[in-house]
Amino acid sequence: MSGAITQPLGRKRAMQLVNIPFLTAWLLFHFSEEPWQIFLALSITGVSGGLLEAPVLTYVAEITQPHLRGILSSTSSMAVMLGILSQFLLGALLRWRTIVLINCAVPILSFVLLIFVPETPIWLISKKKFDEARKSIAWLRGWVPVQNVENEFQELCKQRLQEETRHVKSELTEDLTNKMDGTKKPSNIENLKLYSTKQFLWPYFVVSLVFFLSHFNGNTTLQIYAIKIFSTLKTPIDKYYATVILGIVQFLGCIICVVFVNILGKRTINFISLLGSGICFIVVATYAYFIDVKYFEDTVKINGTSNATHESTFNEVPIQDFRWIPVTFLVASAFLSYVGIKILPWILTGEVYFSKVRATASGISGGTGYIFSFLANKIFLSMVSCFTLPGVFWFYGTVSVVGTILLYFLLPETEGKSLFEITEHFAGRNNLTNSVRRKKIQHSSGKNNEAFEPDIHNGHVESRL
Structure with missing residues (x-):
């Protein structure tokens, strides 16, 4: 739905209005007295988060210059991780009703600050x-x-x-x-035909593929089932501390992405991210296989024996001194994922669609990403029951390696390229090179900044957007 409200209302106004249901949800959390009120508040935050996707992604893409778009687009994911960390920290100090009351300040502040920024040109x-x-x-x-x-x-x-x-x-x-x-x-049929053209279908396929890889590379389920996974693999540190470490390294990964995406380009940084996280899961899968950990201890009996029998078998394994391996490589996979592949689809969503469908297509793409996220979490336990924990981790590693190969051939380098160039590439009217186009930054005050520097490319001037 986010694209449908963004196009007629404008990106700025849509971002402002979505703060109203967010504020309503936080107040409902604070004053709730029945379980159904908690579930209603959760539902409102879920819908509001979805409504926010298209206007934010579209706004950032349309206001930024090419050499800054990758950096500024990746800050949205960094802000999400910062928000999660803030809730962890507040949760350790305050009651949850106090925390949600504090959170009410965020939509209010957001609504007010958006008054002072312009709509996209x-x-x-x-x-x-x-x-x-x-x-x-x-x-x-x-x-x-x-x-x-x-x-x-x-x-x-x-x-x-x-x-x-x-x-x-x-x-x-x-x-x-x-x-x-x-x-x-009828005219509405004519508008629908825009979504049957190559100019929409090809970038939508690429974005959907990247969303699939970002959720089925293992880190979506790791984030949800971290405590169960760390407990089963008998990591040498407290399983709750391990989850906090996961949150911290994910935030650090976002920062690294913001810093280096303009230097390395989206292709290179995501090849490193996807391939690196895949190797980490393969290592953990091999470790779990050799120590004979197949299922989660608290839910499944192993080969007809009790959980206690399985645990004693684990303790007799001579490589128990290497218990640092799973926590180290799982934390590394979380860090590497947020360096690139977790953030890439959200950046691409704002870049690859032509202006007439950009808002709606961004909403469709965001919805597709949430479907993959839901499926990855929903089928995880069933996959472990069918293929064992090492088998599932090997699957995640294989997805990452194969995905890296696919992206090498399918993903163009969009860093430093204008929106017009990118959409022309996906329409088949030109081809983007795989090199990063860098702009030499000139230090000048806003007063004498000329704003627009002619960029001669293929014989015509390109807008810095």
Whole structure:
């Protein structure tokens, strides 16, 4: 639903309005007296979180310059991890009702701060609000004079016109065909046809593949079942401390992604992330196999024997001194995942779709990601029952290795490229190179920042968006 409300309302207004149900949910948590009120509050936060996907992803993609888009897009995932860590820390100090009351400040502050930022220039141009679009670009480029952004504004208008022209030509061709057939399709059917074109289907396939890899590389289930996994593998540190360490390294991984995505590019950093996390799970799977840990002790009997028999067998294994292996490599896999593959699909979602469908397509992609997340967690215990814990971890490792190979051939390098270039690539009208386009940063104040530097590429000027 997030894309459906984002396109007509605008990215900024949609982000503001979604804070209202968030605030309602936190207040309901605080004043709840019955279990159903807790479940209702959880449902509201779930829906609100989903509604937030399209406007945030689209807004960040449409306001940032190419050399900053990867950095700023990855900060959204870093903010999520920071939020989770804050709840862990507050949970150790305060009662939960006090914590949710403190959390009420977040949507209120967010709503107020969003008043002071502009709508995206691309959305304003699509609504023919040209003066507001100029002011938006000038504000976003460091509060420069409006006349300094005229070149960028004209380029954005030119790109929008090219998209509109192609759409009109397509409609005229369709109308001519309909007249010859004696039929006329309604306008909503025409809009739906935008989602049957290569320009939508190809990037949607790539984003869906990356979402699948991010959830079936093992770390989605590790985050949910960490205590059970660490307990079963008899890690040498407290299982609850281990989960806190997981949260910390995931946050650190996000920071590393923010710092290095502009240097290494999205392709390289995600190859490192996906392949590295896959190797970690293969190592843990092999360790669990050699110490004969097949199932979770508290739920399944092993080969008809009791859990106690299984535990005694474990204690007789001579390699028990190597119990640091699973916790080390599982924590490493969590760190490596958040360096890249956990964040990549959210970055791509805001980049790869053309402007006419960007908001709705971002919502569809986010929904697809949540479906994969649900499936990964839902079938995990069943997979362990069928394939054993080592078998499932080997599966995760295999998915990561095969996924790295697939992304090598399917994922173009979008770092430093304009939105127009990226969408033209997925439409089949040009090909992106796999090199990172870097911009030499010039230190200047917002007052004399010219905002738009001509970037000659393939014989024409590209907007810095």
